[in-house]
Amino acid sequence: MNRSALVTFSLATAVAVMTLGYANPSFANKPDDDGMHNHGGDGKSKNDTSDCQIDFSVTFDTNKLIRGDRGGSVPYPDPADSKDKSGGGTGAGPGFRFDTNGKGPLESARDTRFLVIKPEPSVPGHGGIDHLSGADFRFHLPIGGLDLCSLDATASDDTNASGEVPMTLGFVDDGGTEWMLLYDCIFHDTNPIIEANASGEQVASRERVTVKRNAGAAGGWSRGNTWTITGTKACLISRNNYATATPVLEIKNLDADFIMTIEAQ
Secondary structure, three states: OOHHHHOOOOOOOOOOOOOOOOOOOOOOOOOOOOOOOEOOOOOOEOOOHHHOOOEEEEEEOOOOOEEEOHHHOOOEOOOOOOOOOOEEEOOOOOOOEEEOOOOOOOOOOOOOOOEEEOOEOOOOOOOOOOEEEOEEEEEOHHHOOOOHHHOOOOOOOOOOOEEEEOEEEEEEOOOOOEEEEEEOOEOOOOOEOOOOOOOOOOOOOOOOEEEEEOOOOOOOOOOOOEEEEEEEEEEEEEHHHHHOOOOOOOEEEEEEEEEEEEEEO
């Protein structure tokens, strides 16, 4: 929402965050001094693709339609701000979630962090100005998610260094309406909301996000490893329609680009 509305706005009656097949974020224990996670007591490394649980910080490219607040250069969470409760983490395997406030509701009067969200064309109720909102990014797990630890930054041809996956972004407009951006236009199951039309043309954006590993080998992770997640076009649906299983899109092809870099903590 805009800056003037942020002072008083509260979504005390906001729709509860849906699970709908998503993994709940799992905020793992901190790594040992060598940066590797270990199971408690059994001596087995937690640093493997079967249990890829990672806490991470997040930064956004400042030149995109979806970008960070505070000038874009301050990571989520802000290490200098003890009140910054934004957080990100993975569940075991393909799970992923980044939440600007680190809790269920999209935003409240107590939130300290937001995203600047300005997709084109404008979201209804969004207005023509930079829009600040709480936000919730997740991999779309019904189609399989993506295991960050399976990617290999050392691959010579990049074949195993990157992957593609549907993703969702929940946010709120100035009037309190909750929206979902669907990268790949995927609904609750593995099918797109709108198939190709009679002429074979795609009538809804089918562009997944691309996840690229920048450091680290497949099979594990260490503190400081980074991944870049890039999105371009998305479909827009109201969160209420998404919650009630009514696949009615507001906008089928929406410019909503972002570049998110996550760093293992």
